[in-house]
Amino acid sequence: MIKLERTSVMNLENAMRGARNPLNSWGRMDSGYDQDGNYVLGPNDLDLAKRLRRAGSGDHRKYLRQVFVSVDITAPLYWWKEYDTYKVSTVANSTSTMHKIHSKPFELEDFSHDHMTPETLEFMETVRARLEEIRLKYMETKDKSYWYDLIQLLPSSYNQMRTCTMNYENLINMYYSRRNHKLAEWHTFCDWVETLPYAKELILAQDEEGSES
Numbered sequence: 501m502i503k504l505e506r507t508s509v510m511n512l513e514n515a516m517r518g519a520r521n522p523l524n525s526w527g528r529m530d531s532g533y534d535q536d537g538n539y540v541l542g543p544n545d546l547d548l549a550k551r552l553r554r555a556g557s558g559d560h561r562k563y564l565r566q567v568f569v570s571v572d573i574t575a576p577l578y579w580w581k582e583y584d585t586y587k588v589s590t591v592a593n594s595t596s597t598m599h600k601i602h603s604k605p606f607e608l609e610d611f612s613h614d615h616m617t618p619e620t621l622e623f624m625e626t627v628r629a630r631l632e633e634i635r636l637k638y639m640e641t642k643d644k645s646y647w648y649d650l651i652q653l654l655p656s657s658y659n660q661m662r663t664c665t666m667n668y669e670n671l672i673n674m675y676y677s678r679r680n681h682k683l684a685e686w687h688t689f690c691d692w693v694e695t696l697p698y699a700k701e702l703i704l705a706q707d708e709e710g711s712e713s
Contacts, residue, residue, distance in 0.1 A: 501612040501659065502575040502685040504692045510568045512539045512697065519552060519563035541698065550701050564668040564702060565589065571692075572663050576612040578656040579685045589670055594662040601650050602639060606632045611657040615684065627655060671696070671703050
């Protein structure tokens, strides 16, 4: 299970202006904001953006490092372990397992279980129940040994929410590295990437027929 919420894409205007700095071609900028406050690339800017994207991962497309994305992601710990391989130019603030694990009752929906077999789901309920028993003992006694029980018993299916910031260059690398991954969460993540503004042109680098160029 994975949820991606409260997405914001920022700084496209400045990134495009920066893309024109090398040739001092700011006079050809033809983008602007629509009535909803969205920045819409004009034909000149979109053509330049697509050409620089197709030119490769070196200096040509570095303007994509200045197109920022912020999103709240709720996902199981086993997915976050893979996400954490992307450290360069990404930032994340997470809900605290260490400090808040005992602050609410454990519910089955706190864990990703959408692909469990019925037998495993039944066993998962016993794990949840045991975690809740331990939590209540910790709340009653404040005995740190119960807190350690919670931390060390907690399954990797436990869902954690993080507010993540990244850029379009990061998303190119993530998308093409993970789009065929066996974890369903990565497929949902890649589907989300495809919904971002100008993702087809700037992240996927697809032509009008939908093939990668």
